[in-house]
Amino acid sequence: MFFSIELLDLVLYCVQQLGVMLSVGSATIVLIAYIMAMRDGKIVESEAHFSRIVHRALGFGILLMVLSGIAITSLHGMTGQIAIVFAPVFLFKWLLIIGLIVVYLTQKGKPFSHFAVEGLLGATWYVLFLVHILAPI
Numbered sequence: 001m002f003f004s005i006e007l008l009d010l011v012l013y014c015v016q017q018l019g020v021m022l023s024v025g026s027a028t029i030v031l032i033a034y035i036m037a038m039r040d041g042k043i044v045e046s047e048a049h050f051s052r053i054v055h056r057a058l059g060f061g062i063l064l065m066v067l068s069g070i071a072i073t074s075l076h077g078m079t080g081q082i083a084i085v086f087a088p089v090f091l092f093k094w095l096l097i098i099g100l101i102v103v104y105l106t107q108k109g110k111p112f113s114h115f116a117v118e119g120l121l122g123a124t125w126y127v128l129f130l131v132h133i134l135a136p137i
Helices: 005-039 045-078 088-106 115-134
Strands: none
Touching: 005 045, 005 115, 045 088, 088 115
C-alpha cells in the first residue's frame, strides 16, 4: 500500500520544517532590515513596506508550523503516542510558538517594534529553530 502513517508523518514534518525555515529566515531579514532602517534614525515608507511584506512571509511560516503541528499532534494522539505529546521538549516548542504568535499578532501592521522586542523575537526564533532541529535527535 502506498499510503502509510510513516509517510504522512514525514510529509507533515517536512511542511513543519518549511514553516520553521521560512519563519526563521523572515525573522533574520526583519532583523537586518531593522538595523538598516535605524541607521539614520527614521523609517521611510519603502523600509516600512518591505518590512510588512517580510512579515507576511513570517505569518505564512507560522501558519504552516501551526497547521502541521496540529496535524502531527493529532496523529500522535490517534496512534497512542501520548507520551510524545507531553514530552518537555514538545511542550516547550509549542510554548515558544504560542509566544511568537502572540507577539506577531500584537505587532501586526507595524513595520518594526522597539529594538529590545526585535532582538528578543529574533533570539526566540533562533531558539525555536534549534529546538526543532535538535529535538528529534
